[in-house]
Amino acid sequence: MKVLHVGYGFLPWSSGGLSRYVEDLLQIQAQNGYEVAYFFSGRHYPWRKKTRLYRWKRGSIHFYEIQNSPIAHQIDHGVAEPKYEIQEPISEDLFRHVIAEVKPDLVHIQSLIGLPSSLISITKAEFRLPLVMTLLDYSMVCPAVKLFDVQGRLCVAAEVGKNCVACCQNAAKIHNRGYQTLIYELRSLGGYAFLSFYKTVLSWVKQKSSPSQKKTPDAAAPEISSRFCDLSVDFQNRRDMNVQRLKEADRLIAVSRREEEIFRRYLGAIDTFRMIHITVSHLANLKPHPHAKVSAGDPVKFVALNCSTYAKGAMILFEAIQILNNSGFASKFEFYLIGDPALSILHARPASPNIVYQRAYEPHQLNQILNHMDVGVVPSLWEEGYGLVGIEFLAKGIPVIGNARGGIPDYVFEGVTGWLNQSATAEELARIMQSILEDRTKIEILRNKIISRRSEWVKPMQVHFQEIDALYREIYAE
16 A cells, blocks of 8 residues: 655654654554655755755655745644645645655545645545544644643633634744754754854744744735734634544544544544554563562652653642652652753752653663653643553553543553542642552552553554554445
């Protein structure tokens, strides 16, 4: 089968579990005889003005990268010009060109960040191709991706235009892709040998790459700064149009039960949904440590990975640790926070002897990092699609404290794999942690259960390939 995937970014330019999942899926399909191509929005070079399609290969996989996309979607900060996320002629023409060149049997959309949703209609109406879309996040219904309003609440209102304006008000001031691209290119040229001018160049990028200073596909459009407060209609139209276009897909893959429930609020009782948990290939390298055991006199080691933002629960972690420290438990536990924090919470990180901060890591280092950890914590406040970090803990035989949000309850089961923080508050998290500190035998009991049933939580990539392959064939059978 010849498949054209559509998405955002590539490794290591864009990082995170979802980027890794997409490339792992491309790789496993290629290994199983598929002809695989990937069309995506990628790097942004501030010194270039023109959008271009850059072709390259990784193994047998063909990459078609839109560089300097006209759509400046900033993940977590949203989009400054929502109308171009519905229809944008440059990206559309490049997509038509790639379809004509690749001649795929099927199009599989992983993400449309940085691309117009009109690609769905082009696939179905113009080329009459089967189309699958995996709902890896909420970007189709939320320009800030997380479906998380400025008050930190789930945003599922019917009229959202004004909410979107509030969430995206800083989108025109930031250009994450410019930073990502600069860092990527510096590393590829020899790491941080260029640090002497690193800050100077970053400052230049920030000044030059603001979407409000760039020409848009509509040259007559006024500056974003002068009209941003009037964009509520465009944001509402973005959501309404995207919801209609989602209904055109032959199959929509929800990655958790909760995610399917949320999307059905918009799409109703359509029969194209399939719920399939995603996975990543490096889980195969995570092995339970044979000698991991909490000794009576040692502090319990809690760990959180990439808990770097408010939405991922960084602030409730800090608060829970402070509650325990104030209650006399400071000497009984250590908390390892691994991963680079966002600038928005960097100043809020407490300095405490029992908190250990560690830098970002590569997947191949994770097995060693987790060897002596006792309990993993996934404190996300937003409705995570699935939350692969929790599966990484389970692959190591580490029980998990997880918030009852998004896909986390799909693998955190009370008394089996961990503890659910039903209220998703710091107070309940502190109570759960305290109960563990007061009875450490709970860790070993759950650890044994997790290891004995590991195959129920940890899905090999080949098994996931078979699930996706069966879905493709189901469409053709119709």
